[in-house]
Each structure stands twice: as structure tokens, then as C-alpha cells.
Amino acid sequence: xxxxxxxxxxxxxxxxxxxxxxxxxxxxxxxxxxxxxxxxxxxxxxxxxxxxxxxxxxxxxxxxxxxxxxxxxxxxxxxxxxxxxxxxxxxxxxxxxxxxxxxxxxxxxxxxxxxxxxxxxxxxxxxxxxxxxxxxxxxxxxxxxxxxxxxxxxxxxxxxxxxxxxxxxxxxxxxxxxxxxxxxxxxxxxxxxxxxxxxxxxxxxxxxxxxxxxxxxxxxx
Amino acid sequence: xxxxxxxxxxxxxxxxxxxxxxxxxxxxxxxxxxxxxxxxxxxxxxxxxxxxxxxxxxxxxxxxxxxxxxxxxxxxxxxxxxxxxxxxxxxxxxxxxxxxxxxxxxxxxxxxxxxxxxxxxxxxxxxxxxxxxxxxxxxxxxxxxxxxxxxxxxxxxxxxxxxxxxxxxxxxxxxxxxxxxxxxxxxxxxxxxxxxxxxxxxxxxxxxxxxxxxxxxxxxx
Amino acid sequence: xxxxxxxxxxxxxxxxxxxxxxxxxxxxxxxxxxxxxxxxxxxxxxxxxxxxxxxxxxxxxxxxxxxxxxxxxxxxxxxxxxxxxxxxxxxxxxxxxxxxxxxxxxxxxxxxxxxxxxxxxxxxxxxxxxxxxxxxxxxxxxxxxxxxxxxxxxxxxxxxxxxxxxxxxxxxxxxxxxxxxxxxxxxxxxxxxxxxxxxxxxxxxxxxxxxxxxxxxxxxx
Amino acid sequence: xxxxxxxxxxxxxxxxxxxxxxxxxxxxxxxxxxxxxxxxxxxxxxxxxxxxxxxxxxxxxxxxxxxxxxxxxxxxxxxxxxxxxxxxxxxxxxxxxxxxxxxxxxxxxxxxxxxxxxxxxxxxxxxxxxxxxxxxxxxxxxxxxxxxxxxxxxxxxxxxxxxxxxxxxxxxxxxxxxxxxxxxxxxxxxxxxxxxxxxxxxxxxxxxxxxxxxxxxxxxx
DNA sequence: CATGAATGAGGCTTCATTCAT
DNA sequence: TATGAATGAAGCCTCATTCAT
Numbered sequence: 001x002x003x004x005x006x007x008x009x010x011x012x013x014x015x016x017x018x019x020x021x022x023x024x025x026x027x028x029x030x031x032x033x034x035x036x037x038x039x040x041x042x043x044x045x046x047x048x049x050x051x052x053x054x055x056x057x058x059x060x061x062x063x064x065x066x067x068x069x070x071x072x073x074x075x076x077x078x079x080x081x082x083x084x085x086x087x088x089x090x091x092x093x094x095x096x097x098x099x100x101x102x103x104x105x106x107x108x109x110x111x112x113x114x115x116x117x118x119x120x121x122x123x124x125x126x127x128x129x130x131x132x133x134x135x136x137x138x139x140x141x142x143x144x145x146x147x148x149x150x151x152x153x154x155x156x157x158x159x160x161x162x163x164x165x166x167x168x169x170x171x172x173x174x175x176x177x178x179x180x181x182x183x184x185x186x187x188x189x190x191x192x193x194x195x196x197x198x199x200x201x202x203x204x205x206x207x208x209x210x211x212x213x214x215x216x217x218x219x220x221x
Numbered sequence: 222x223x224x225x226x227x228x229x230x231x232x233x234x235x236x237x238x239x240x241x242x243x244x245x246x247x248x249x250x251x252x253x254x255x256x257x258x259x260x261x262x263x264x265x266x267x268x269x270x271x272x273x274x275x276x277x278x279x280x281x282x283x284x285x286x287x288x289x290x291x292x293x294x295x296x297x298x299x300x301x302x303x304x305x306x307x308x309x310x311x312x313x314x315x316x317x318x319x320x321x322x323x324x325x326x327x328x329x330x331x332x333x334x335x336x337x338x339x340x341x342x343x344x345x346x347x348x349x350x351x352x353x354x355x356x357x358x359x360x361x362x363x364x365x366x367x368x369x370x371x372x373x374x375x376x377x378x379x380x381x382x383x384x385x386x387x388x389x390x391x392x393x394x395x396x397x398x399x400x401x402x403x404x405x406x407x408x409x410x411x412x413x414x415x416x417x418x419x420x421x422x423x424x425x426x427x428x429x430x431x432x433x434x435x436x437x438x439x440x441x442x
Numbered sequence: 443x444x445x446x447x448x449x450x451x452x453x454x455x456x457x458x459x460x461x462x463x464x465x466x467x468x469x470x471x472x473x474x475x476x477x478x479x480x481x482x483x484x485x486x487x488x489x490x491x492x493x494x495x496x497x498x499x500x501x502x503x504x505x506x507x508x509x510x511x512x513x514x515x516x517x518x519x520x521x522x523x524x525x526x527x528x529x530x531x532x533x534x535x536x537x538x539x540x541x542x543x544x545x546x547x548x549x550x551x552x553x554x555x556x557x558x559x560x561x562x563x564x565x566x567x568x569x570x571x572x573x574x575x576x577x578x579x580x581x582x583x584x585x586x587x588x589x590x591x592x593x594x595x596x597x598x599x600x601x602x603x604x605x606x607x608x609x610x611x612x613x614x615x616x617x618x619x620x621x622x623x624x625x626x627x628x629x630x631x632x633x634x635x636x637x638x639x640x641x642x643x644x645x646x647x648x649x650x651x652x653x654x655x656x657x658x659x660x661x662x663x
Numbered sequence: 664x665x666x667x668x669x670x671x672x673x674x675x676x677x678x679x680x681x682x683x684x685x686x687x688x689x690x691x692x693x694x695x696x697x698x699x700x701x702x703x704x705x706x707x708x709x710x711x712x713x714x715x716x717x718x719x720x721x722x723x724x725x726x727x728x729x730x731x732x733x734x735x736x737x738x739x740x741x742x743x744x745x746x747x748x749x750x751x752x753x754x755x756x757x758x759x760x761x762x763x764x765x766x767x768x769x770x771x772x773x774x775x776x777x778x779x780x781x782x783x784x785x786x787x788x789x790x791x792x793x794x795x796x797x798x799x800x801x802x803x804x805x806x807x808x809x810x811x812x813x814x815x816x817x818x819x820x821x822x823x824x825x826x827x828x829x830x831x832x833x834x835x836x837x838x839x840x841x842x843x844x845x846x847x848x849x850x851x852x853x854x855x856x857x858x859x860x861x862x863x864x865x866x867x868x869x870x871x872x873x874x875x876x877x878x879x880x881x882x883x884x
Numbered sequence: 885c886a887t888g889a890a891t892g893a894g895g896c897t898t899c900a901t902t903c904a905t
Numbered sequence: 906t907a908t909g910a911a912t913g914a915a916g917c918c919t920c921a922t923t924c925a926t
Contacts, residue, residue, distance in 0.1 A: 008910065032340075034255045038896065048912045050898075059896065119340035135401070155438065162431055165398060166391075173390050180356065180386065210383055217376065218439045229885070259921060269887040271923080280921065450906070476697045480900060490908040492902080501900065561695070561782035577843065597880065604873055607843065611836050612829075619828060622798070652825055659818065660881045671889065701917065711891045716918065 003064035009055035020045050020055070021066075022109075028066055029112040029187070033120050036063075064129055067117060070110040071133060075140060077103050089153035090212050096144065097171050097208045104175070105200060108190040115175060115186070141168035170211065177207055224285035230276035241266050241276075242287075249287055250333040250408070254341050257284075285350055288338060291331040292354060296361060298324050310374035311433055317365065318392050318429045325396075326421065329411040336396060336407070362389035388436075395428055445506035451497035462487050462497075463508075470508055471554040471629070475562050478505075506571055509559060512552040513575060517582060519545050531595035532654050538586060539613050539650045546617075547642065550632040557617060557628070583610035609657075616649055666727035672718035683708050683718070684729075685772075691729055692775040692850070696783050699726075727792055730780060733773040734796060738803060740766050752816035753875050759807065760834050760871045767838070768863060771853040778838060778849070804831035833874065840870055 009017065023045035027036045038059055042049050056062040078099045086092035104111035117137075120130040142164025148154050154163075175186035182189050189200070230238065244266035248257045259280055263270045277283040299320045307313040325332035341351040363385025369375050375384075396407035403410050410421070451459065465487035469478045480501055484491045498504040520541045528534035546553035562572040584606025591602055617628035624631050631642070672680065686708040690699045701722055705712050719725040741762045749755035767774035780800075783793040805827025811817050817826075838849035845852050852863070 011910075032253070032255070034253065037894085039894070048910095049896095049914090050912060051910075053897065054910060131400075138401070159431060162398070163435070165401065166394065166432075166435060169394050169397065170391075173387065176355075176390065177383070177386060179352070180359065210380060211387075214384070214387060214436070216439050218437050232885085258919080260919075263888090270889085270921095271887055272885090274922070275885070275887095453906085474695070474697065476695070479898080481898075484909090491900095491910085492908055493906090495901070496906070496908095573842070576839075580843065601873060604840070605877070607840060608833075608836065608874075608877060611839065612833075615829065615832050618832065619825070621794075622801070622828065652822060653829075656826070656829060657877070658881050660879050674888075700915080702915070711889090712893090712917095713891060713919075714889075717889060722917070 003061050003068055005055055005061075005065055006057070012055075020047065024062065024066060025109045025113060028063060029109040029116070032116060033059075033063055033126060060126060060129075063126070067113060067129075067133060070107075070114050071136065073107070073110065074100075074103050074114065089148045090216060092144075092148060092153070093167070093215075094208060094212060097174070097211070098205065100171055101174065101201070101204045101208070104186075105190055105197065108187055111175075111190070112187045115172065118172065138165050138168050141165070141171075167215075174204065174207055174211070178204070224282050224289055226276050226282075226286055227278075233276075237268070241268060245283065245287060246330045246334060249284060250330040250337070253337060254280075254284055254347060259283075281347060281350075284347070288334060288350075288354060291328075291334050292357065294328070294331065295321075295324050295335065310369050311437060313365075313369060313374070314388070314436075315429060315433060318395070318432070319426065321392055322395065322422070322425045322429075325407075326411055326418065329408055332411070333408045336393070339393065359386050359389045362386070362392075391432065395425065395432070398428055399425070445503050445510055447497050447503075447507055448499075454497075458489070462489060466504065466508060467551045467555060470505060471551040471558070474558060475501075475505055475568060480504075502568060502571075505568070509555060509571075509575060512549075512555050513578065515549070515552065516542075516545050516556065531590050532658060534586075534590060534595070535609070535657075536650060536654060539616070539653070540647065542613060543616065543643070543646045543650075546628075547632055547639065550629055553632070554629045557614070560614070580607045580610045583607070583613075612653065616646065616653070619649055620646070666724050666731055668718055668724075668728055669720070675718075683710065687725065688729060688772045688776060691726060692772040692779070695779060696722075696726055696789060723789060723792075726789070730776060730792075730796060733770075733777050734799065736770070736773065737763075737766050737777065752811045753879060755807075755811060755816070756830070756878075757871060757875055760837070760874070761868065763834055764837065764864070764867045764871070767849075768853055768860065771850055774838075774853070775850045778835065781835065801828050801831050804828070804834075830878075837867065837870055837874070841867070 012020070023041050026044075027041050031037070036059075038052055039049070042052065052062065056065065078096065081099050083092070083095050086095065117130050117133050120126060142161050145154070145160050145164040145167065149156075149158070149160055154160075178186050178189050184192075189195075233241070241262075244262050247265075248262050252258070257280075259273055260270070263273065273283065277286065299317065302320050304313070304316050307316065338351050338354050341347055363382050366375070366381050366385040366388065370377075370379070370381055375381075399407050399410050405413075410416075454462070462483075465483050468486075469483050473479070478501075480494055481491070484494065494504065498507065520538065523541050525534070525537050528537065559572050559575050562568055584603050587596070587602050587606040587609065590596055591598075591600070596602075596605075620628050620631050626634075631637075675683070686704050689707075690704050694700070699722075701715055702712070705715065715725065719728065741759065744758075744762050746755070746758050749758065780793050780796050783789060805824050808817070808821075808823050808827040808830065812819075812821070812823055817823075841849050841852050847855075852858075
């Protein structure tokens with residue numbers, strides 16, 4: 001968590017900064033890091049080629065800033081909205097997964113950007129950055145699991161760190177499953193205007209329920 | 222399953238074809254599709270640049286052929302080695318996951334190549350190919366699940382297709398978890414000569430056991 | 443001698459002007475003309491990018507001003523400190539070369555800047571400026587030689603202008619020789635804190651002695 | 664001495680390779696390393712932008728190859744043409760300096776390229792390459808001096824390595840002096856068709872004579 | 885059928901300078 | 906007068922693909 005834009009970036013007019021960020025976000029949501037093109041960004045945003053470098057040191061810094069911002073935003077959103085007094089672990093987990101999705105529905109591009117992180121692990125240009133973000137994400141869930149364990153909501157034999165990892169990566173399968181069902185991208189699903197928001201939420205809720213069901217009852221009798 | 226090399230490719234001497242394939246495999250295992258370089262391949266393999274286009278229509282076809290071959294090989298290996306009369310579902314699942322890993326240990330580069338598929342989903346140059354491979358992979362597991370269900374090894378309420386999907390994507394988390402534990406790449410772990418093969422297998426077996434444990438007993442009492 | 447800053451430059455506060463000049467000097471001492479970056483200068487000096495153009499017409503004018511200032515300073519220093527009544531020519535020459543070095547030791551960056559001049563001869567952006575500075579430098583030595591000749595200190599057959607040229611370029615080899623001996627830059631040698639100033643001077647004095655020896659006695663008996 | 668072009672370079676038609684080399688040589692003779700432009704080269708040579716990289720790994724390799732080739736050529740030329748049985752040291756030195764110049768007259772661009780080396784010392788992109796070439800050049804002269812000393816042609820007190828250095832750098836002042844006299848570049852002087860070759864040689868011979876004279880007789884009586 | 889040089893678009897980045905505020 | 910964002914040309918380099926031999 002240390003990638004910082006240049007001062008110039010903050011001096012921009014709100015309108016221009018937002019336009020730039022929106023374009024950039026779209027680019028990095030649509031393409032992986034290598035394939036994302038700064039040329040395309042400046043073309044779409046209608047700014048000069050050199051301008052990007054007035055705002056950020058280089059492509060990597062720009063990307064990291066984008067990702068870190070989205071991560072922070074998502075975490076904040078979820079933590080802020082978690083129920084204070086859940087009756088049991090599954091209600092808590094359900095809330096957590098649901099908040100995840102709600103954030104996605106509200107911020108489709110950021111959601112996609114974050115989703116992509118897990119596919120950027122072998123880009124050596126980015127170094128250990130993607131991994132560190134992934135770890136952060138796992139840690140968040142692990143904290144959550146530990147909290148649940150501390151409140152005696154879980155089986156005592158569980159390896160908490162392992163369980164946190166599993167549930168976290170697990171929750172990221174939801175978009176994949178949606179894609180599978182719909183034959184379209186998760187992003188397209190979210191942005192599809194022909195489906196009412198409430199339907200989307202309902203469908204996802206159904207999937208989450210099945211997820212949780214698996215974990216509650218196991219596969220066998 | 223439709224990417225076909227040109228006839229020229231099959232006319233090659235066995236030695237040359239193998240050399241070419243090995244180099245190509247290394248390249249696509251090490252780099253994602255966009256970053257993989259045909260230039261580098263011809264340099265390393267010591268073949269003419271134009272030759273690639275005698276064998277395949279373009280980069281995409283070459284990549285697809287490679288992937289499809291690896292997929293087929295892995296499936297065959299697993300199916301061929303599955304125990305014929307498993308006593309219960311978990312023994313079967315355990316065998317399946319273990320065979321997965323054993324294949325990885327024997328074919329690290331192919332394993333990495335297949336692992337990368339899931340990171341190529343937004344490379345629009347590849348179209349829907351990565352997805353179709355991922356689906357194929359899910360389907361394989363679903364078939365397996367259905368087979369288990371048919372033999373009354375599972376809870377009857379389960380959505381089999383959903384469950385197949387989950388277990389499959391699940392099994393792909395093993396490399397991720399290894400990476401997390403070791404602070405190195407799965408590929409590096411596999412290729413690490415300082416660790417005896419048996420140790421690697423043992424460690425992974427331990428992880429698989431925990432995976433299965435989660436599914437057997439669930440998270441709570 | 444004609445590059446003039448704009449009036450604005452002289453209106454600056456002493457502090458700001460010095461800060462700007464120091465940074466600029468560092469940049470042009472460290473990099474050749476083409477590679478020196480105004481961007482870097484404004485970043486380091488913490489001044490506005492446009493300001494440079496309030497002070498100077500362009501990069502070239504800035505550079506020339508810097509060089510001309512350093513030249514004037516060095517000349518003044520040397521002339522001012524030359525012994526008034528030298529006993530013979532070699533004592534005079536020795537003093538001259540020594541003063542050169544003493545100036546370098548006191549003003550490493552300016553020294554480096556002037557040293558670089560001779561490497562800028564083919565930068566066509568600078569036109570004939572580097573040459574004119576080099577000529578100036580030769581002329582200074584020629585004047586010195588003529589003075590010595592007028593006082594009957596030299597062989598009468600000598601071509602004075604030629605001799606001035608030779609001795610001057612000669613004296614500029616001292617840094618080169620130091621670099622050769624030390625395997626480091628002349629600037630690094632000057633700035634090396636682990637060597638006492640007196641040692642540096644002594645070493646250089648030794649080199650100068652050898653220089654002069656060559657000219658005094660020739661190569662053969 | 665190890666910069667090697669790619670095989671592709673040697674596979675070029677003699678005509679094309681020569682055209683490319685000529686253009687490149689012109690560029691690096693006219694501009695210092697930083698200012699030399701690969702874009703300009705491909706424009707002038709009429710080749711594709713990517714082609715340079717079929718021949719050489721990068722700008723630096725191209726430059727080094729050019730320099731190393733020229734160095735080798737010049738050394739060979741001089742060594743091959745040195746008189747076998749010189750009567751005394753000054754005749755030998757005279758021959759050496761003259762051969763230097765003759766090579767320049769025959770290969771003006773290569774000469775300029777080599778001359779430029781001594782002005783490239785601070786280009787950090789080139790690393791220690793320029794220095795190593797400069798050292799090589801000094802060494803060549805030092806060998807020469809040692810040979811002369813071994814044959815009792817020199818004063819016995821001389822530091823041979825130092826003397827070699829001086830004479831070598833000395834000999835490089837000839838072009839500078841020419842430039843000073845003619846108010847034009849050494850290269851222009853060489854290429855000036857209005858001056859007969861013989862006149863040029865004569866003029867330079869005269870300068871060399873004065874050089875040697877200085878070393879023979881010293882500055883004073 | 886093999887070869888490998890040619891191609892030129894596109895990649896990221898740096899630059900000196902301008903100009904509206 | 907000071908500012909600093911905007912500019913776009915130019916920098917080096919890599920790429921997949923083509924095509925004449």
C-alpha cells in the first residue's frame with residue numbers, strides 16, 4: 001500500500017481526473033496488465049501521450065494505484081456494512097459474500113480489476129505486487145474466520161489460516177460460476193440492463209446459499 | 222477440440238517436432254499468451270521463423286494445439302489410473318486429486334500451461350478458447366460427480382453440476398496454496414531438486430486431506 | 443561571451459537563484475548536454491517548470507551561461523593567484539597547472555562542467571559554442587606563453603601559438619591520467635572523502651612534475 | 664573485443680550490409696552516442712525500423728561493433744606499415760603519427776568515430792566500454808614506447824607507462840589543432856575536395872614535426 | 885518445404901517548450 | 906511574475922506475420 005500518484009494528478013480538475021480514472025479503469029478491467037495499452041487510454045480519454053507521465057511515474061505505478069484504491073474501497077465497504085451481531089457463522093458468512101457481490105454490482109469495473117489480480121501472478125513486470133494483494137485478500141478472510149472461531153462458531157479442529165484461504169478463494173468462484181451459467185462475462189452480466197438489479201441479486205443469493213450449503217452439510221450424509 | 226496443425230507439422234522428423242514442441246511449451250508455460258514470443262521460440266529451438274507458419278496458421282492455433290494436447294494427456298492419465306472399485310466417495314476424490322498432482326510432478330510445464338489457462342480469460346485475441354477449456358475441465362469433474370452420485374455415494378439433494386464445478390475449481394487451489402506456503406511458484410516447487418519427490422507428494426497429500434476434510438465435515442459441528 | 447539571462451533571473455532572491463544554479467550545475471556536470479534534463483532540474487530544485495523560461499530563453503542559453511560563468515571564475519582565480527615574479531618558466535608553468543587543479547578541488551562541479559566542454563564538440567544543437575570556449579581556453583594559455591617568451595624564458599624558435607595550444611590541451615590530460623590511475627572518475631577522485639586533500643594535491647603535484655619534466659628534458663638525451 | 668552482430672547481419676548481401684554500415688558509421692561519426700538516432704539511420708539507409716534489431720541486439724551493440732571494427736582496422740593498418748628498421752626513436756614516432764593521419768585520410772568516418780570515443784566517457788549507457796577502448800589505445804602506444812626503450816632509444820629515467828599515455832593523447836591533438844587552424848572540423852578538412860591530398864599530408868607532416876620538435880628539444884634551452 | 889530477412893505498427897517513456905491561469 | 910499541466914514529437918525496442926528465394 002504505497003503507490004502514490006504525483007502531485008500533478010491531484011491538481012487536476014475533478015472532472016478531468018475522473019475522466020482519466022474512468023478510462024484507465026476500463027482499460028485495466030478489460031485487459032490484463034500486459035495487454036492494457038497506454039496508447040488506447042490516452043486516445044479514449046483524449047489526453048496527450050505525455051500526460052500520463054505527469055500523473056504517474058509509469059504504467060506499473062498507475063496500475064498499482066488503481067488496484068490499491070479499489071481494494072481499499074471494497075474492504076471499507078464490506079467492513080462498514082457487516083452486521084454487528086450475527087446469530088451464527090453462516091449468517092455472517094452469507095453477509096460477507098453478499099456484500100462482496102453488492103460491491104461488484106455497484107462497481108463493476110473495480111470489481112473486474114480486482115478479479116483480474118489473481119490472473120496476473122506470472123507477470124514479472126509487476127513483481128510480487130499481485131501476490132501481495134492476493135495475500136492481503138486472504139488475510140482479510142482469515143481474520144474474519146479467526147473472529148468466528150474466537151466466538152466458538154466453528155469446529156475447533158480447523159486450521160484457521162487454511163480455512164480462511166479456502167473460503168476466500170472460494171468466494172471468488174462466484175463470478176466464474178455466473179459466467180458459466182450465463183455464457184457471458186461476469187462484467188457483462190452485471191452491466192446487462194435487461195436484467196433488473198433485484199433479479200441479479202436474487203440469483204447470486206441463490207448461488208451463495210448453495211456454496212454455504214456445501215460447507216454446512218458437506219458432500220455426504 | 223478442433224485446433225489442427227498443418228500436415229507439414231506431422232511430416233517433420235520426430236526429433237525436430239519434439240524439439241519444437243518442448244521449446245514452445247517452455248515459452249507458454251513461462252509467459253502468458255500475450256507475452257510469449259514466437260521470436261524467442263525460434264531462437265531457442267533453432268528453427269526458421271517462417272517454419273512456425275508452415276506448421277500452424279498463427280500464434281493462436283499453436284497455443285491452442287499445445288493446450289488441447291496437454292488437456293487430453295492429463296485427462297487420459299487420470300482416467301486411466303483411477304481406482305476401479307473405490308470403497309467410498311472420498312477415497313475416489315482423494316485419488317482424483319492425487320492423480321492431478323502426480324501428473325503435475327511428472328509434467329511440470331504442461332501443468333503450468335494448463336494452470337495459466339485460467340489467467341487468459343480476458344485475452345480477447347484468444348476469444349472464447351480459454352473459457353471452453355475451463356468448461357471442459359469442469360465437465361470432466363461433473364462427470365465424475367455424476368458417476369459418484371449414480372453409485373449413491375453422495376447426498377441426494379446436491380446440484381451435481383454445481384458441485385462438479387466447485388470441486389474442480391477447488392482442486393485448482395492446491396497450487397495456489399503451495400505457493401502461499403512456500404513463497405515460491407508452484408512450478409519452482411515442483412522443479413526444486415532439493416526436496417525429494419516423496420516429500421513433495423506427502424506435503425500435497427496432507428493438503429488434499431484437509432481439503433477433503435472440509436467437504437466431509439463442513440465448517441461447523 | 444554573450445549569453446545573458448533575462449532580467450527576471452536577476453530579480454530572484456539570492457537564495458532561490460543559488461538553489462537553481464546549484465541544481466543546474468549538478469545536472470550539467472553529471473550529464474552531457476543532450477542527456478541533461480530540464481525536467482530533472484526543476485524537480486530537484488523544486489521550482490516551476492515554466493520558470494526556467496522566465497530566466498533563460500532555452501536550454502542552450504542556460505547551459506552557455508553556466509559554462510561562461512565557470513570559465514570566467516576559473517580564469518579569474520588563476521590569474522589572481524599566479525606568482526608575480528617567477529624565477530623561471532617552469533616555476534610559472536608549475537604554478538599555473540597547480541592553480542588549475544586547486545580550482546578543481548575547490549569547485550568540483552564547475553571543473554567537471556568545463557571538462558565536459560571538450561566532449562560536446564559534435565552536439566550540433568550547441569553550434570560552435572563548445573569550440574569557442576575551447577579556443578578561449580587555448581588563447582589564455584597562449585597569452586601566458588607569449589608573456590613567458592617576452593621575458594626571454596623560452597626557446598626563441600618556438601611557435602608560440604602552437605605551443606600554447608599544446609600546453610593547454612596537455613594540462614587537460616591530468617584528469618584523464620588520474621582516472622587511468624585510480625580507475626575512477628576525476629570527479630569521484632576529487633570528492634573522495636577518504637583521501638585527505640593534501641594527499642590529492644601531492645599526487646597531482648607529482649604528475650605535474652612529470653609533465654614538466656617531459657617538456658624540460660625531452661624524451662631523449 | 665567481443666561485440667558480435669547476429670548471424671543475420673552476415674547473411675545480408677554485401678551491397679546491403681555496406682550500405683547499412685556506411686549509414687551507421689556516418690551517424691555515429693556525426694553525432695555522439697546519445698544523439699545518434701536509429702530512426703535517422705533507418706530513414707537514410709532506407710530499411711525497416713525493425714531491421715536493425717535483426718542485425719544487432721541493440722544500439723549499444725551496434726555502436727560497439729562499429730568502434731571495435733574501426734579500432735582493429737586502424738591498429739592493423741599501422742602495425743603493418745611501421746618501418747622495420749628505424750634509425751632512431753623520432754623517426755619511428757614520426758612514422759607512427761604519420762600512419763595515424765594517413766589512416767584518417769583514407770577512412771575519415773572511422774577516424775572521426777574513434778576520435779569521438781574519448782568524448783563518450785561519461786555516457787553511463789555505454790558503461791566502461793569507452794574507457795576500455797581508450798586504455799587499449801594507450802596501451803598500444805605504451806608498448807611502442809617500451810619497445811623504443813628496450814632498444815635504448817629513450818632517456819632511461821622515463822616512466823614508460825606515463826610517457827606512452829602522454830604521447831598517445833598527444834597524437835590525438837593533431838585533429839584538434841587542424842580544426843583550430845582551419846576553423847572547420849577535422850572531418851571537413853579531410854573531406855575537403857578543394858585541397859589536394861598531398862597538401863593535406865604536407866600540412867599535417869609539418870604539425871607532426873613541430874610536435875616532435877617539442878619533445879626532442881623541450882621548451883627551453 | 886524451409887528459410888530468414890523485411891516489415892511497420894505498436895509498445896512504454898522522456899523530452900523541451902508553451903501557454904492559460 | 907510564477908505556475909505547472911499540456912503537448913506531441915521523438916526516443917529505443919519487440920512483435921507477429923509475410924514472402925521472395
